[in-house]
Amino acid sequence: MKFVPTSFFPPVALDLTKRIPMYRQLYEWFRDAIVSGQLRPGQRVPSTRALAAELNISRVPVLNAYEQLQAEGYLQTLVGSGTTISESVPDHATRPTTTARKSDVRPKSANRISRIGTEALSTPPQVWLDSLGPFRSSLPALEHFPNRIWSKLVSRHLSVPSRQLMAYGDPMGYMPFREAIAEYLGAARAVRCDPREVMVVTGSQQGLQLCAKVLFNPGDPIWMEDPGYPGAHQAFSSAGVRMIPIPVDHEGILVKEGLRRCPAANGAYLTPSHQYPTGSTMSASRRVEILQWAAKSGSWIIEDDYDSEFRFESRPIGALQGLDTRSSVIYLGTFSKVLFPALRLGYVVVPPRLVQAFSAVRDAADIFSSTLYQVVLTDFIREGHFARHLRRMRTLYMERRSVLVDAIHSQLGGMLEVIGAEAGMHLVALLPPGIDDRQVARQAAQDGISAMPLSMCQLTKQARGGLILGYGGTDTTEIQDGVRKLRASLDKLAK
Numbered sequence: 001m002k003f004v005p006t007s008f009f010p011p012v013a014l015d016l017t018k019r020i021p022m023y024r025q026l027y028e029w030f031r032d033a034i035v036s037g038q039l040r041p042g043q044r045v046p047s048t049r050a051l052a053a054e055l056n057i058s059r060v061p062v063l064n065a066y067e068q069l070q071a072e073g074y075l076q077t078l079v080g081s082g083t084t085i086s087e088s089v090p091d092h093a094t095r096p097t098t099t100a101r102k103s104d105v106r107p108k109s110a111n112r113i114s115r116i117g118t119e120a121l122s123t124p125p126q127v128w129l130d131s132l133g134p135f136r137s138s139l140p141a142l143e144h145f146p147n148r149i150w151s152k153l154v155s156r157h158l159s160v161p162s163r164q165l166m167a168y169g170d171p172m173g174y175m176p177f178r179e180a181i182a183e184y185l186g187a188a189r190a191v192r193c194d195p196r197e198v199m200v201v202t203g204s205q206q207g208l209q210l211c212a213k214v215l216f217n218p219g220d221p222i223w224m225e226d227p228g229y230p231g232a233h234q235a236f237s238s239a240g241v242r243m244i245p246i247p248v249d250h251e252g253i254l255v256k257e258g259l260r261r262c263p264a265a266n267g268a269y270l271t272p273s274h275q276y277p278t279g280s281t282m283s284a285s286r287r288v289e290i291l292q293w294a295a296k297s298g299s300w301i302i303e304d305d306y307d308s309e310f311r312f313e314s315r316p317i318g319a320l321q322g323l324d325t326r327s328s329v330i331y332l333g334t335f336s337k338v339l340f341p342a343l344r345l346g347y348v349v350v351p352p353r354l355v356q357a358f359s360a361v362r363d364a365a366d367i368f369s370s371t372l373y374q375v376v377l378t379d380f381i382r383e384g385h386f387a388r389h390l391r392r393m394r395t396l397y398m399e400r401r402s403v404l405v406d407a408i409h410s411q412l413g414g415m416l417e418v419i420g421a422e423a424g425m426h427l428v429a430l431l432p433p434g435i436d437d438r439q440v441a442r443q444a445a446q447d448g449i450s451a452m453p454l455s456m457c458q459l460t461k462q463a464r465g466g467l468i469l470g471y472g473g474t475d476t477t478e479i480q481d482g483v484r485k486l487r488a489s490l491d492k493l494a495k
């Protein structure tokens, strides 16, 4: 039998002033609730004693109503399970009807929604995101996450939860966690920060939204890498910011082009350590150029350092923020790639003069991130599990990357050109000019592959499309198999 919990039993409406007998009112209420789908087959109903007590009436009308409902097949009583809504109530009778649909009926004078809301309605479906198939980008090796250690740490804190764990927290985050993050960023990323400048966010996506809200007014122009991270496009466009596409090359964003197109931009969004998605690293000279521009024009730089932990061919490159002497850089990072994305924990290192503004705007959004995982992750870092997991994943991703590069070269060499495979958890496979990458990605999705088209990252149309192939979350067998499938998808389209 299907188990349907009773915890959401809707309030029973009785009108004691009516002349309709109480048992009849109860009977009709239950029947209507079952037919309208408010109560579902298998859902347990309160005992007659509990319902009588809750409604503050005698048990007799409740007994009579239940008896009638049982006789008509709306309720059933099974030994050991109490009384439940009958499983045999036909489904068509129990599907939500009028009440649920009323809100969908468009009134004559239709309510208006915002321009940003309207734009969001026209976003085309992205079938490549519908599954967690091979090459799904931004996915780490979930099967290698040390779940046993994690759950031990969770139960350590949950078995005797402190008041601090359960009460409201600081919009900036749990202080010991911020201290651990600041220490890690200082040592591993050459980020200059005091724990008081670290804000814990619900994924770096929230950090991007906060940057958009705190730093810019609707209509303000900001430089965006083109191609660039679609999540950043969403965050900035949903804040009404005007995105100025600036091309990137093997040294990162073309600062000179930015100066030509919009010297007075209010900011720039960058992925300097590992340009998303092309994989280039911003050169030292461009770093100096952009910091000079920011200092001169009073513009903000938003540095998204989303996967710099994974570099394979060279030593890690320090963050741009560490070179900034004028506090113009807002630095963002995430635990989505190094641990797992459903954790929804990231951080923003905010210049001291912006801490109060970020904190207030965050307070207005969702107040603070769930304390439990902040506390658990603090222990995970402090007890050495984080560093160990990182080391293991670096080796694993290096192996997965070379298996993918080799498989592409051997099976698709004539068709795909690999770029940006020196770091991170994804690479870009460029398609020959003239091939529509969305069409390829749609076909691949039908064949079970989750490859994101490069054009999803492009703000301006570019000569060559491609596929973003994530290898972090795809094991070596799936990689081999996935490349074969991809070849079959391309062959189908070529026919």
Ligand SMILES: Cc1ncc(COP(=O)(O)O)c(C=O)c1O
Pocket (backbone or CB within 6 Å): 137, 138, 202, 203, 204, 205, 206, 229, 231, 271, 276, 304, 306, 333, 334, 335, 336, 341, 345, 346
């Ligand atoms: C460029 C970039 N920034 C940030 C993120 C992570 O976002 P979040 O922390 O919201 O999961 C990703 C993940 O795909 C990314 O590719």
